[in-house]
Amino acid sequence: MRVRAPNPSPMTLDGTNSYVIDAGGGAAIVVDPGPPIESHLDAIGAAAEALDAKITAIAVTLGHPDHAPGAAPLAARTGAPVYAHRDARFPHDRELADGDLLRVGDTALRVIEAPGHARDHVVFWLEDEKTLFTGDVVLGMGTVVIAPPGGDMRAYQATLDRLRRDFSGASAILGGHGERVGDPLAKLDAYIAHRKSREREVLDALESGPQTIPALVKIIYAGVSRVLWPAASRQVLAYLIALEREGRISHRALERAATADERAILEPDLSKIADPASRAVANAELGYDEASSAIEEYALR
Numbered sequence: 001m002r003v004r005a006p007n008p009s010p011m012t013l014d015g016t017n018s019y020v021i022d023a024g025g026g027a028a029i030v031v032d033p034g035p036p037i038e039s040h041l042d043a044i045g046a047a048a049e050a051l052d053a054k055i056t057a058i059a060v061t062l063g064h065p066d067h068a069p070g071a072a073p074l075a076a077r078t079g080a081p082v083y084a085h086r087d088a089r090f091p092h093d094r095e096l097a098d099g100d101l102l103r104v105g106d107t108a109l110r111v112i113e114a115p116g117h118a119r120d121h122v123v124f125w126l127e128d129e130k131t132l133f134t135g136d137v138v139l140g141m142g143t144v145v146i147a148p149p150g151g152d153m154r155a156y157q158a159t160l161d162r163l164r165r166d167f168s169g170a171s172a173i174l175g176g177h178g179e180r181v182g183d184p185l186a187k188l189d190a191y192i193a194h195r196k197s198r199e200r201e202v203l204d205a206l207e208s209g210p211q212t213i214p215a216l217v218k219i220i221y222a223g224v225s226r227v228l229w230p231a232a233s234r235q236v237l238a239y240l241i242a243l244e245r246e247g248r249i250s251h252r253a254l255e256r257a258a259t260a261d262e263r264a265i266l267e268p269d270l271s272k273i274a275d276p277a278s279r280a281v282a283n284a285e286l287g288y289d290e291a292s293s294a295i296e297e298y299a300l301r
């Protein structure tokens with residue numbers, strides 16, 4: 001059963017999806033308790049009751065503020081242990097590593113480490129239902145933001161490739177946001193192709209000479225609302241970091257500060273997001289810790 005949290009925002013779409021799985025034997029697993037909103041935790045509890053099951057495991061896909069913080073209060077309500085990636089920084093009781101089986105009732109969730117969007121990301125495979133619980137790796141709608149420093153483009157692409165290769169028999173993807181995906185292979189193929197074509201666009205734009213990130217965003221995302229340009233700039237940075245690591249491009253600092261126009265593209269004005277919880281999600285998603293006035297130029301090698 002899906003229970004959608006009342007935390008809609010540009011980063012969370014219609015809100016975070018929590019899932020309550022009937023594990024058999026009167027037990028239930030909650031995947032992604034979501035934000036610590038009382039009414040949402042009530043709704044998760046009601047879903048378990050409707051299944052005539054007691055919540056005995058809380059499994060979290062990633063530590064972002066729209067997925068994990070409900071775990072502690074839900075654990076306090078239910079006494080269920082919290083399972084999370086071994087590198088997770090939020091409170092958890094059991095560590096998960098690749099290949100682990102999280103057994104509850106008559107059910108097992110297989111753990112797939114899934115870095116790329118976040119370092120502490122795991123995906124769960126419910127063999128019985130041939131279903132992947134993908135958190136923020138694959139969404140029901142749109143694409144995923146890969147923003148350094150937590151986000152790593154090549155790690156993300158490797159995760160997508162692995163899901164495509166190892167779970168070609170999947171019949172559904174249940175993501176952290178949006179609707180159920182009924183054609184997992186087509187979705188994964190589209191995600192994989194999208195990343196390749198965006199990278200091609202970055203390289204094509206650099207063919208004509210060195211470019212700053214704001215200049216690349218203006219070229220590549222010309223047809224996209226300016227509101228999304230700051231998120232796009234993080235995405236472009238993720239491609240540039242990958243390409244530089246592979247020796248295909250280099251960068252140098254320009255001897256001037258970023259202009260107001262450039263800064264508007266590099267740094268989103270999060271103060272416009274009035275709700276502090278949504279602001280925290282945007283910060284986590286976009287990886288903004290330090291604001292810098294430096295501006296750099298990237299060139300093909």
Ligand SMILES: [Zn+2]
Binds near residue numbers: 012064066067176177
């Ligand atoms: Zn999310």
